[in-house]
Amino acid sequence: MNNSSRYTVAIHVLTLLAYCGPNPLTSEFISGSVNTNPVVIRRLLASLRAAKLVSSQGGPGGGWQLLKDPKQITLRDVLIAVEGGSIFPLHSSAPNPRCPVGRTIQSLLVGPFQSAQDAMEQDLNRTTIGALVKRAKASSE
Amino acid sequence: MNNSSRYTVAIHVLTLLAYCGPNPLTSEFISGSVNTNPVVIRRLLASLRAAKLVSSQGGPGGGWQLLKDPKQITLRDVLIAVEGGSIFPLHSSAPNPRCPVGRTIQSLLVGPFQSAQDAMEQDLNRTTIGALVKRAKASSE
DNA sequence: GCCAGAGTACTCGGATAATCCATGTCCGAGTGCGTACGG
DNA sequence: CCGTACGCACTCGGACATGGATTATCCGAGTACTCTGGC
Numbered sequence: 001m002n003n004s005s006r007y008t009v010a011i012h013v014l015t016l017l018a019y020c021g022p023n024p025l026t027s028e029f030i031s032g033s034v035n036t037n038p039v040v041i042r043r044l045l046a047s048l049r050a051a052k053l054v055s056s057q058g059g060p061g062g063g064w065q066l067l068k069d070p071k072q073i074t075l076r077d078v079l080i081a082v083e084g085g086s087i088f089p090l091h092s093s094a095p096n097p098r099c100p101v102g103r104t105i106q107s108l109l110v111g112p113f114q115s116a117q118d119a120m121e122q123d124l125n126r127t128t129i130g131a132l133v134k135r136a137k138a139s140s141e
Numbered sequence: 142m143n144n145s146s147r148y149t150v151a152i153h154v155l156t157l158l159a160y161c162g163p164n165p166l167t168s169e170f171i172s173g174s175v176n177t178n179p180v181v182i183r184r185l186l187a188s189l190r191a192a193k194l195v196s197s198q199g200g201p202g203g204g205w206q207l208l209k210d211p212k213q214i215t216l217r218d219v220l221i222a223v224e225g226g227s228i229f230p231l232h233s234s235a236p237n238p239r240c241p242v243g244r245t246i247q248s249l250l251v252g253p254f255q256s257a258q259d260a261m262e263q264d265l266n267r268t269t270i271g272a273l274v275k276r277a278k279a280s281s282e
Numbered sequence: 283g284c285c286a287g288a289g290t291a292c293t294c295g296g297a298t299a300a301t302c303c304a305t306g307t308c309c310g311a312g313t314g315c316g317t318a319c320g321g
Numbered sequence: 322c323c324g325t326a327c328g329c330a331c332t333c334g335g336a337c338a339t340g341g342a343t344t345a346t347c348c349g350a351g352t353a354c355t356c357t358g359g360c
Binding site for chain 1: 304305306307311312313314315
């Protein structure tokens with residue numbers, strides 16, 4: 001598993017976009033909230049754009065906007081957008097095929113890994129960006 | 142070897158230890174099956190030893206042995222041993238506390254993240270190292 | 283024949299170099315607005 | 322007064338350094354077996 005905070009930051013950014021309404025936000029502004037570099041935000045949003053969650057616009061008044069209703073974006077959608085495929089990557093270099101365990105272990109793990117990921121994604125589907133925005137607004141009062 | 146495959150390699154190694162019976166295996170032998178460096182195996186097994194899953198022995202005839210019945214080791218145990226705490230790390234640097242989203246997002250995510258991880262771990266608990274060994278032996282016939 | 287001791291081979295464990303990935307910095311490409319000029 | 326063309330500020334996007342982390346290599350510490358010499 002990639003122990004990076006990409007996923008958390010992605011949720012943060014989408015929540016911020018939804019929180020600040022329909023007007024576009026620049027990567028520099030967003031980086032001020034996340035407390036990181038604008039380029040990191042751009043690269044992260046590029047993968048979210050590939051997942052059709054956001055759009056980018058250049059020039060003055062440009063920036064990033066949501067393409068979907070925040071209530072329709074679940075944490076599962078975000079996870080898939082930033083992590084791509086499986087949460088549990090297999091060996092980066094193939095195991096030894098001459099070992100009875102090495103040549104079968106990957107095929108044996110596909111099932112349990114997929115099952116565990118499905119269980120997790122089903123749980124993540126229960127939370128939407130819209131719900132996070134609602135709670136954030138409630139907390140800021 | 143990518144850090145992200147630590148979990149898969151850990152399962153591989155434990156399965157191999159269980160497969161090869163009670164006799165200890167050296168890190169060099171194990172690395173031959175995983176197809177990586179012996180030191181990587183040692184460091185990985187060090188964390189499994191900290192979790193009381195394996196023991197190490199120096200000298201001739203030494204190596205690594207399981208400390209528990211393979212049927213009693215679940216994939217969840219392995220995950221906790223190698224990943225430690227949470228699957229979804231929060232921001233590496235704290236978000237901007239002056240932003241209403243930044244100062245609340247982390248506390249808002251703790252719940253959903255914990256819930257999703259619980260769901261995943263519950264699913265991982267269904268598979269044991271013993272079951273993997275059984276399937277590996279069945280496949281090699 | 284039996285025991286003690288040294289020697290040797292084997293394994294883990296830690297320290298140090300090399301490599302890889304993520305992050306940060308810089309500059310170019312494109313866009314939209316404002317302004318100035320000409321009709 | 323109106324329309325057009327130019328210039329400028331702003332933003333994203335990609336190319337090139339930089340830093341930290343992971344990995345690989347090397348050497349030392351400890352252990353068990355084996356061989357040898359003495360009793």
